[in-house]
Amino acid sequence: MTPAPEKTAMPTGKDIRQALLTGFWFMFLTFPLLVIKVHPIEQTVTWRWANMLWVGGLSAAVALACRLVAAHRAAGGERRRQEPDRAIAAPSQAFFLTPSRLVPLLAAVGLFFLVFPLLFSTYQVNIMTTALMYVVLGLGLNIVVGFAGLLDLGYVAFYAVGAYTYGLLHLHFGLGFWTALPIGGLLGALFGVLLGFPVLRLRGDYLAIVTLGFGEIIRLVLENWGDFSQGPSGIANIARPGLFGIEMSLETSLVYQYYLTIAMALLTIFVVNRLRNSRIGRAWFALREDDIACQAMGINKTAIKLTAFALGATWAAMAGVLFAAKTTFINPASFTFLESAIILCIVVLGGMGSIVGVVAAALILMLLPEYLRAVAEYRMLVFGAVLVLMMIVQPQGLIPRVRRTYTGSH
Amino acid sequence: MQPLLTVNDLTMDFGGIRAVDRVDLRLRPGEIVALIGPNGAGKTTLFNCLTGLHRPTGGDLVLAPPGRPQRNLNGLPPHRITAAGLARTFQNIRLFPHMTVLENVMVGRHCRTTSKVFGAIFRPEATVREERETVGMSLALLERIGLAEQADEWAANLPYGAQRRLEIARALATEPLLLLLDEPAAGMNPQETQELDALITSLRDDGLAILLIEHDMKLVMRLSDHIVVMDYGRKIAEGTPEEIRRHPAVIRAYLGEEEYGA
Amino acid sequence: MEYFFELLFSGLTRGSIYALIALGYTMVYGIIGLINFAHGEMYMIGAFTALIVSSVLTIYGLPLPAILVLTALAAAVWAGAYGFTVERLAYRPLRNAPRLAPLISAIGMSIFLQNYVLLAQTPDFVPFPTLIPEFAFLEPYGGIVGSSDLVILAVSTLVMAALTLLIKYTRIGKAMRATAQDQKMALLVGINVDRIISLTFVVGSALAAIGGLLIASHIGQINFAIGFLAGIKAFTAAVLGGIGSIPGAVLGSFVLGLTEAFATGYVSSDYEDVFAFSLLVLILIFRPAGLLGKAAVEKV
Numbered sequence: 001m002t003p004a005p006e007k008t009a010m011p012t013g014k015d016i017r018q019a020l021l022t023g024f025w026f027m028f029l030t031f032p033l034l035v036i037k038v039h040p041i042e043q044t045v046t047w048r049w050a051n052m053l054w055v056g057g058l059s060a061a062v063a064l065a066c067r068l069v070a071a072h073r074a075a076g077g078e079r080r081r082q083e084p085d086r087a088i089a090a091p092s093q094a095f096f097l098t099p100s101r102l103v104p105l106l107a108a109v110g111l112f113f114l115v116f117p118l119l120f121s122t123y124q125v126n127i128m129t130t131a132l133m134y135v136v137l138g139l140g141l142n143i144v145v146g147f148a149g150l151l152d153l154g155y156v157a158f159y160a161v162g163a164y165t166y167g168l169l170h171l172h173f174g175l176g177f178w179t180a181l182p183i184g185g186l187l188g189a190l191f192g193v194l195l196g197f198p199v200l201r202l203r204g205d206y207l208a209i210v211t212l213g214f215g216e217i218i219r220l221v222l223e224n225w226g227d228f229s230q231g232p233s234g235i236a237n238i239a240r241p242g243l244f245g246i247e248m249s250l251e252t253s254l255v256y257q258y259y260l261t262i263a264m265a266l267l268t269i270f271v272v273n274r275l276r277n278s279r280i281g282r283a284w285f286a287l288r289e290d291d292i293a294c295q296a297m298g299i300n301k302t303a304i305k306l307t308a309f310a311l312g313a314t315w316a317a318m319a320g321v322l323f324a325a326k327t328t329f330i331n332p333a334s335f336t337f338l339e340s341a342i343i344l345c346i347v348v349l350g351g352m353g354s355i356v357g358v359v360a361a362a363l364i365l366m367l368l369p370e371y372l373r374a375v376a377e378y379r380m381l382v383f384g385a386v387l388v389l390m391m392i393v394q395p396q397g398l399i400p401r402v403r404r405t406y407t408g409s410h
Numbered sequence: 411m412q413p414l415l416t417v418n419d420l421t422m423d424f425g426g427i428r429a430v431d432r433v434d435l436r437l438r439p440g441e442i443v444a445l446i447g448p449n450g451a452g453k454t455t456l457f458n459c460l461t462g463l464h465r466p467t468g469g470d471l472v473l474a475p476p477g478r479p480q481r482n483l484n485g486l487p488p489h490r491i492t493a494a495g496l497a498r499t500f501q502n503i504r505l506f507p508h509m510t511v512l513e514n515v516m517v518g519r520h521c522r523t524t525s526k527v528f529g530a531i532f533r534p535e536a537t538v539r540e541e542r543e544t545v546g547m548s549l550a551l552l553e554r555i556g557l558a559e560q561a562d563e564w565a566a567n568l569p570y571g572a573q574r575r576l577e578i579a580r581a582l583a584t585e586p587l588l589l590l591l592d593e594p595a596a597g598m599n600p601q602e603t604q605e606l607d608a609l610i611t612s613l614r615d616d617g618l619a620i621l622l623i624e625h626d627m628k629l630v631m632r633l634s635d636h637i638v639v640m641d642y643g644r645k646i647a648e649g650t651p652e653e654i655r656r657h658p659a660v661i662r663a664y665l666g667e668e669e670y671g672a
Numbered sequence: 673m674e675y676f677f678e679l680l681f682s683g684l685t686r687g688s689i690y691a692l693i694a695l696g697y698t699m700v701y702g703i704i705g706l707i708n709f710a711h712g713e714m715y716m717i718g719a720f721t722a723l724i725v726s727s728v729l730t731i732y733g734l735p736l737p738a739i740l741v742l743t744a745l746a747a748a749v750w751a752g753a754y755g756f757t758v759e760r761l762a763y764r765p766l767r768n769a770p771r772l773a774p775l776i777s778a779i780g781m782s783i784f785l786q787n788y789v790l791l792a793q794t795p796d797f798v799p800f801p802t803l804i805p806e807f808a809f810l811e812p813y814g815g816i817v818g819s820s821d822l823v824i825l826a827v828s829t830l831v832m833a834a835l836t837l838l839i840k841y842t843r844i845g846k847a848m849r850a851t852a853q854d855q856k857m858a859l860l861v862g863i864n865v866d867r868i869i870s871l872t873f874v875v876g877s878a879l880a881a882i883g884g885l886l887i888a889s890h891i892g893q894i895n896f897a898i899g900f901l902a903g904i905k906a907f908t909a910a911v912l913g914g915i916g917s918i919p920g921a922v923l924g925s926f927v928l929g930l931t932e933a934f935a936t937g938y939v940s941s942d943y944e945d946v947f948a949f950s951l952l953v954l955i956l957i958f959r960p961a962g963l964l965g966k967a968a969v970e971k972v
Contacts, residue, residue, distance in 0.1 A: 029753050032746070033720060033792045038727035040799050045728055051792075151772050153779070198957045204771050205707050206956050209907070213953040216904075220946045271531050278530030278537075279523055279544070282509070286517045289506035296461060296500075298492035298521025298584050307527060337900070341783055348776060381787040387780025391773045392765045405562040406512055406545050 015067045023060030030055050113262055117255045125258050129326060131366035132261040133319055138346035138362040139268045139355065140315025145344065146352035146401075147281060148308035149288025151208040153340055154215025157195070158188045158313035160222065160335040162320020167235035167330050177241035177325045181318060188317020189310040196309035200302055215340055222332040234331025241325045257326055264322060265359075268315060273355055275311070277404060284308055285353070338380070345383045348390050351397020360399060412474055414439050414619045415460075415496075415588055420469035422452075422459050422643075429455040431643040432469070437588060437619045439476060442610065444622045444630045446654075447640035453623045454501055456640070457590055460621075461498050462488035475587055493521045497586035499577040501593045501623070507566035511557055514565050514576055515548035518583025551579045555609060571602035578609065588619040595626045603629060631655070679937040680930070681817040685890070687929025688828035692883030693906030694913070694921040695835065696755075696876025702852045702916035703872050704767070709778035710758055711880060712903020713785040716896065718751040718881020719800070719888040720789055726801055740803055747885045748878035754785075755877025756870055764866070782899070789896040797895045800888040820890045831882055832922060835875070839918065848872060852916070880906075901945065908952040914962030923963060 011019075034055060037046040117125045137159065144152045165187050166180035175183075195214050199207050222229045229235070240253050241260055248256060275281050283304045286294040295301050324330050342365070350361030365383070369376040390397065417435035421428065430452045437443055445453050458464040460471065465485055473494055474480035483491055497518075506514050523544060529537035552558040555575040560568060568576060574594055581589060591610070595603045603626065610633055614620055624630050630637065630651070637654045639647040647657045654660055693715050700708045725746040729739045762781045766774040807819040839845035851858040851868045859865050887902075888894045905928065913924025928948065936944045955962065 025757075029750070029757055030792075032724045032750055033717070033789060036724050036728060037793065038724055038731075040723075040727055040801065043727075043731055045731055149772070151775065198953070202956060202960070205775050206960060208772070208775060209707060210953050210956045212904075213949040213956075217946055217949045217953070220943070220949070224942045224946070274533065275527070275530050279520060279525050279540075280527060280530050282513060282517050283520055285509055285513070286506050286520075289508060290504050292463065292488075293500065293504035293506065294517075295463075295488035296492060296498055296504075297517050297580065298489045299517070300487075300489045311527065338783070341779060344776070344779070378787075378791070380783055381791060384780045384782070384784030384787060388762045388777045388784065389780075391769070391777040391780070392762070395769065395773055401508075403510055403562065403564065404513070405510070407549070407558075407561045 011064060011068060015064060015071075018067060019060045019064035022063035023056040026059035027052050027056040117258055122251050122254050125254055127367065127370050129254070129258045129261045131363050132258075132265045133322060133326070134343070134346060134366050135265045135359050135362040136261075136268045136315055136319045136322070137343045138350065138358040139265075139272045140312050140319065141343050142347050142350075142353065142355070142358050143272060143275065143284075143315070144308050144312035145347050146354070146358070147276060147284040147288065148305065149204075149284075149352075150305065150308060151204060151211075151344075152309070152312065153208050153212035153337070153344070154195070154218075155211075155312070155316055155343055156335045156337070156340040157215040157218040158191055158316035159320040159323065159339070160218055160332070161188050161191050161313070162317030162322075163324040163330045163334070164222065164229060164235075164320075165317065166321040166324040167238050168229070170238050170324075171235055176239060177321065181321050184317045184321040185314045188313040188315075188320070191317070192310040192313025193306050195313075196306045200305055212337060212340070215335075215337060219332050219335050222335070229332070232331060232333070234329060234333075235324075236329045238324050238328045238330065240328060241322075261322060261326075264318070269355060269359065276353075276355070280304070280307060288353075341387075342383060345387055349386050349398060351400045353401040354397055354399050357397045357399030357401075361397075412476075413437060414474060414476070416470070416472045416474070417460070418470040418472075420456065420459055420471070421467045422455055422464055423467045429643050430459060430466070433640070433643075433645050435621075435638065437621060439587070439619050440614055440617045441635050442614050442620045442622060442633050443636045443638060444624060444634040445638050445640060446624065446627075446630060447646075451640040452643040453640055454592060455643075457498060457592055457621075457623065460491075460590060461496055462486055462491040473587070489521065492584050492586075495585075495587035496590065497581035497584045497588075498590040499574070499581055499592055499594060501596070503570075503573050503577060505565045505573055505576060505580070507564065509565055510562050511565050511568065511576055512545070512548055512552065512561040515551050515579050515583045516544050518580040519544045519548065520584075522583075522585055548579075548583060551582055554582075555579045556605070571598045574598065575606070575609070582613075586618065588621065589613065590621045592623045593625060594622070595624055595629055607633065675937070678817075679933045681821050682937075683930035683933030684926065685821045685824050685929070686933060687909075687926035688825055689883045689887045689902075689925075690906045690909045690929055691832065691922045691925035692828050692886075693880045693902060694910040694925045695832070695918065696880045697907050697910040698913070698915055698918060698921040699848075699872050699876050701910070702918075703848065703869055704763070705771075706763060706774050706778065707907070708763075708873075708876075709775065709903070710762075710781035710785060711876065712899035712901075712906070713782050713789075714751045714755055714877035714899070715880040715884040715902055715906075716789065716894070716899030717754050717785065717884070718747040718877075719884035719894045719898065720793060720896075721750045721881070722747040722885040722888060723798060723800055723894060726803060730801060736803075736805070743803065744882065744885055747881040751881030751884070752874040752878040755873040758785075759870055759873040764869075782903075786896050786899065793896065795896065797893045799893050800891070802892070803885075803889045818890075820886075824886045824890060827882065827886060831879060835879070836918070838875075844868075844871065904952070905948050908948055908955070911952065911960070911962055912955050914964035917962070917964045920962055920964035927963075 031052065034051040035048050037048060038044070039046070116128060137155075141152065141155050144150050144155070162184040165184040166177065169175040169180050169183065195211070199210050202210060223232050225231070241257060243256060283294070283299045286297060286299060287301065287304055291301060323334075346361045346365055347358055349365065350357030350359070369379040375382065413436040415435070415437040417433065420430055420433045420435070422430040433456060435443070445456065447453055455464065459466040462483075471483040472480055473483055473496070475495060481494065483494060486494070506517065509517070523540050525537040525540050549558060549561060552561055555578060557568075557572060557576060557579070560572070565573065565576060574597070578589075578591065578594065594610075595606055598606060607629060610620060610622070622630070622633070634651055637648060637651055638645055639654060639657070639660050647654060647660045649657065693711065696711050696714065697708060700706060700711070722743045726739055726743040729742060734742075758781055762777045763774050766777055804820045804823050807822070839848060847858070847863045847868050848871070850861070850863055851865050855865055858868070906925070909925040909928040910921045911924070912928060913920030913922065928951065931951075932944065932947065935947055
């Protein structure tokens with residue numbers, strides 16, 4: 001639009017006008033909700049005019065920045081546009097990929113996680129355990145969404161299946177964690193296949209909505225079928241994971257759980273990585289990229305979709321068992337759609353199909369609100385914004401999938 | 411020689427519209443048959459019926475692989491048809507853009523390999539061997555179509571002509587008996603078309619049967635053993651290139667009133 | 673028998689609210705093929721705007737009719753503005769992206785807007801002022817039909833009639849239908865497709881806001897999360913009728929509203945929401961084209 005884009009990023013008069021307009025628009029838009037606050041009981045109104053100034057100023061500034069970036073791109077971006085996918089292998093990533101840099105980096109990260117419980121308080125260890133559980137959940141969902149391209153919005157249902165498997169088995173039969181873990185995983189896989197079957201024929205967006213429906217149905221059943229699940233009051237006093245029947249203090253037990261979750265996360269990374277670089281993994285990617293060409297390559301779409309659902313569900317269910325053991329109390333409120341959305345956010349932020357990205361995103365999204373109290377309040381607001389922004393600015397995620405090379409020439 | 415593929419009375423209706431109307435077709439191993447006709451004549455629909463993307467309203471598809479019992483392909487899903495030995499390319503290129511060139515070809519090996527989830531996770535000897543073979547064969551195919559250098563490039567980054575060749579390599583990876591090419595020369599420059607010509611000829615010499623939809627008449631006339639002309643879903647003529655060149659119905663329907671020259 | 677009529681009216685009331693929301697889903701889907709996951713939030717924002725505006729006006733002592741009109745107007749205007757902004761920010765940049773990208777963006781928008789209202793206003797339920805007066809002539813039938821039921825039915829019928837007129841007979845309506853059928857062609861014949869899409873979001877959001885205002889004054893309390901369930905149910909209704917079809921959305925809404933009312937009235941109210949979700953799942957699986965929709969054929 002702008003004639004002859006300038007080299008320097010000087011805002012033109014038009015840029016400033018547009019930015020101001022945007023500012024005013026957002027001041028108008030947010031006026032009732034952000035400025036006025038009524039107290040219906042006392043029949044009084046608080047006017048928060050400061051909010052309006054903030055919104056106007058910030059949105060104008062952001063709009064101006066966006067316009068400048070866009071102008072800058074237009075000036076120097078012709079070449080880039082012709083090869084859009086070059087961006088996938090970012091140079092910063094290549095820097096860490098040589099073995100001489102990768103090994104010490106991994107060693108340092110490994111050491112940090114190993115000595116973490118020695119350095120920090122139980123409280124911190126507990127937070128880290130939770131974050132690591134989301135690593136497992138994120139990687140599991142990554143199989144379904146990232147690899148196979150099936151947008152599963154009811155992922156939390158399988159998490160619930162695992163948690164309730166352990167909760168109920170413990171309640172009725174006194175079974176321990178280690179027995180419940182494989183049973184939960186298997187039940188998760190079973191549910192994955194059961195719920196996967198009906199949605200096989202569905203198009204991408206319908207599949208998303210149906211899985212959302214399934215997730216909510218499972219939660220509502222758990223809430224209302226009191227005889228089975230004890231309803232909204234949930235199941236309490238679930239045993240923590242044992243270790244050959246050794247008695248443990250609460251603190252030791254929490255540290256033990258931390259290492260257990262680390263082991264689980266490592267196992268997940270290992271398995272998901274192997275799956276990705278396999279015949280099955282390639283079939284998933286093919287399905288995600290183009291389902292018609294995928295079938296034409298002799299891939300059984302049904303089988304490959306069910307495999308993705310089943311494996312994704314297995315990890316969610318095992319994470320669920322771990323969750324029940326960690327919190328010792330479960331109720332349906334832990335398994336809302338919002339939980340699915342959080343896990344989806346981890347996958348989207350990290351990069352669909354990227355393992356390192358998902359691990360990093362899980363840690364960032366779970367730890368940041370814990371350590372930055374200011375962020376905590378805005379946690380869900382930020383999650384929502386992250387989903388939108390990632391789709392628009394960087395759909396391949398923060399740390400995009402690494403290209404696997406076979407010929408050694410790169 | 412006995413035909414490899416026999417198509418009898420193939421018919422495809424969409425609602426009230428008949429896109430393919432009682433078409434017969436025979437293909438022998440090592441034979442190139444071209445399918446020509448104006449846009450909208452039903453050529454791609456015919457391809458879709460042959461490869462299982464559409465379920466034909468009527469008709470028979472019989473595949474008779476040399477030395478093996480013949481089988482009926484009616485109503486099989488696409489992946490079973492590919493496994494039976496029919497592989498195709500697409501008119502509007504359908505590669506897997508965010509996979510590497512090599513990975514694209516490796517996907518084609520799917521129906522000829524067997525490792526499952528267990529194999530993927532535990533990597534037993536058999537899986538390792540299978541993976542090595544998959545990579546080896548796929549690289550060999552890339553070598554053959556001249557893309558070995560770009561094996562680790564994203565498929566989306568290849569130039570247009572190379573993408574078309576890659577589609578062929580990917581189809582070849584399924585070890586087909588019959589290769590269906592949907593406008594393989596579309597958008598290619600003369601140099602690329604010539605290379606394509608050589609590739610198709612060498613595939614034919616390997617004993618592959620090839621069914622070709624193409625608008626580049628020079629290429630069609632040079633390559634084909636047999637030409638089938640379609641219009642309004644019907645087969646309006648067939649014969650050798652020489653016969654088609656002179657066929658009055660073809661000249662009328664397809665080439666317009668002008669005589670085919672050049 | 674009285675119980676039956678009570679349920680009937682309750683079903684019709686629900687149905688007309690669903691219809692007001694479902695219309696937005698179906699119009700947006702018809703025009704850009706997107707499941708606008710954040711549409712339920714327009715309904716919620718409409719209800720909140722109505723609450724705020726009507727409270728302020730009440731405190732400043734305006735007469736009731738003026739309050740009613742201004743509140744409805746404000747709810748529609750601001751929800752429309754939000755719809756417009758959401759489309760510009762979250763969907764327009766993704767118009768040519770893979771199909772799932774705008775859906776994920778829409779989910780993000782939905783979460784963002786819910787939490788925006790939570791932070792800007794309150795996490796708690798807020799009592800909604802009774803805007804609709806009790807009609808004296810309805811007193812003898814008080815057990816069967818309330819005045820708000822009647823108002824909801826009347827208003828939504830009026831609004832739907834206006835929408836039908838808009839789409840059938842105005843230039844804008846024609847442009848909308850043209851854009852829904854073939855965007856490229858619409859562009860070629862000189863329709864400003866971007867503006868039509870924006871307008872669709874504005875109209876859809878305004879309708880949802882009217883729905884939000886009506887239901888809030890009917891039920892008497894709202895919070896930031898009411899949009900999720902209402903959105904899902906309205907979406908169910910839209911799919912039931914055949915997404916993309918405007919009469920379908922209305923029909924689907926009444927079918928859903930009535931079945932819900934009778935099912936909870938005669939069977940059990942515990943599983944009210946399970947019922948809606950199950951219906952959604954079953955339709956999408958067995959008849960994704962809905963009652964009035966056409967099955968789409970994918971082009972190879």
